[in-house]
Amino acid sequence: MTGDTVEAVSCTQLAYAFGETRAVDGLDLSVREGEVFGLLGPNGAGKTTAIRCITTLLPVPSGMVRVFGHDTARDRMAVRRLLGYVPQQLSADSGLTGRENVALFARVFDVARRERAARVAQALAAVGLTDAADRLAGTYSGGMVRRLELAQALVSAPRLLILDEPTIGLDPIARTGVWEHINAVRAATGMTVLVTTHYMDEADQYCDRVALMARGRIHSLGTPAELRQGLGERRRAAGTGATDTLPTLEDVFRDVAGSGLDDQSGDFRDVRSTRRTAKRVG
Numbered sequence: 226m227t228g229d230t231v232e233a234v235s236c237t238q239l240a241y242a243f244g245e246t247r248a249v250d251g252l253d254l255s256v257r258e259g260e261v262f263g264l265l266g267p268n269g270a271g272k273t274t275a276i277r278c279i280t281t282l283l284p285v286p287s288g289m290v291r292v293f294g295h296d297t298a299r300d301r302m303a304v305r306r307l308l309g310y311v312p313q314q315l316s317a318d319s320g321l322t323g324r325e326n327v328a329l330f331a332r333v334f335d336v337a338r339r340e341r342a343a344r345v346a347q348a349l350a351a352v353g354l355t356d357a358a359d360r361l362a363g364t365y366s367g368g369m370v371r372r373l374e375l376a377q378a379l380v381s382a383p384r385l386l387i388l389d390e391p392t393i394g395l396d397p398i399a400r401t402g403v404w405e406h407i408n409a410v411r412a413a414t415g416m417t418v419l420v421t422t423h424y425m426d427e428a429d430q431y432c433d434r435v436a437l438m439a440r441g442r443i444h445s446l447g448t449p450a451e452l453r454q455g456l457g458e459r460r461r462a463a464g465t466g467a468t469d470t471l472p473t474l475e476d477v478f479r480d481v482a483g484s485g486l487d488d489q490s491g492d493f494r495d496v497r498s499t500r501r502t503a504k505r506v507g
């Protein structure tokens with residue numbers, strides 16, 4: 226931590242390998258309290274693995290991860306109490322109502338019994354599901370399922386909300402809906418948000434800062450405007466690319482990742498898992 230700034234997440238030289246595959250390879254990352262931080266990168270860049278280390282779902286074999294100052298290796302339960310996590314995989318049960326799904330998470334996260342009903346109702350209201358709360362989740366649209374999963378993560382009133390591809394496979398209106406609810410809760414509570422997304426337009430619009438990740442580490446970091454301006458200046462200096470229009474975040478991403486990366490990163494497993502996730506919420 227430096228000065229008065231509290232770091233919600235700090236990763237120092239984090240590394241994680243699956244056999245020979247170095248999924249995360251010397252990751253240095255700092256997320257400030259209260260910001261919406263976007264972790265961007267192609268399939269297989271290591272985003273989900275890094276997030277699993279931060280959430281304590283994976284051990285930290287090398288390097289250090291801290292959440293609000295707590296070392297995830299030594300203080301796992303303290304870390305878990307501070308965060309809400311919406312994974313890529315389906316975490317809602319289609320055979321339960323929306324309310325029952327959120328109530329289950331309230332129990333798991335140890336929300337005091339006498340507060341539970343009110344907190345469940347509050348979380349459902351925060352994501353706009355009050356009217357649908359007593360319907361089976363199996364009848365929900367993809368956007369509603371995602372908002373239900375958001376309510377599940379919010380019921381424990383986390384200081385840090387971690388979302389892995391929260392809008393994948395959703396139509397533009399549902400995507401906007403998910404972000405509006407995230408932002409409303411954040412404005413009301415000051416919660417920090419760490420999100421991975423493949424949608425550059427969303428990162429540009431909703432993230433205070435973004436990090437572009439490739440091959441297990443960060444290659445570029447800044448506000449979306451800083452990154453766009455930086456590329457514009459490099460293009461002007463080199464006299465290359467379109468110099469009359471400001472680059473998009475997508476342009477920055479391509480510039481950082483390099484044209485060869487698309488072919489090299491990610492494998493069949495990555496593509497299959499991404500598509501499966503997209504399909505189940507679509």
Ligand SMILES: Nc1ncnc2c1ncn2[C@@H]1O[C@H](COP(=O)(O)OP(=O)(O)OP(=O)(O)O)[C@@H](O)[C@H]1O
Pocket residue numbers: 243246247248249266267268269270271272273274275491492494495496499
């Ligand atoms: N359980 C696993 N077993 C073996 N290899 C894995 C496993 N999970 C991830 N990997 C590999 O680790 C690397 C990083 O994967 P990871 O899922 O962290 O990337 P990602 O950036 O989240 O990708 P996506 O955008 O597709 O979710 C990839 O090469 C992937 O194939």
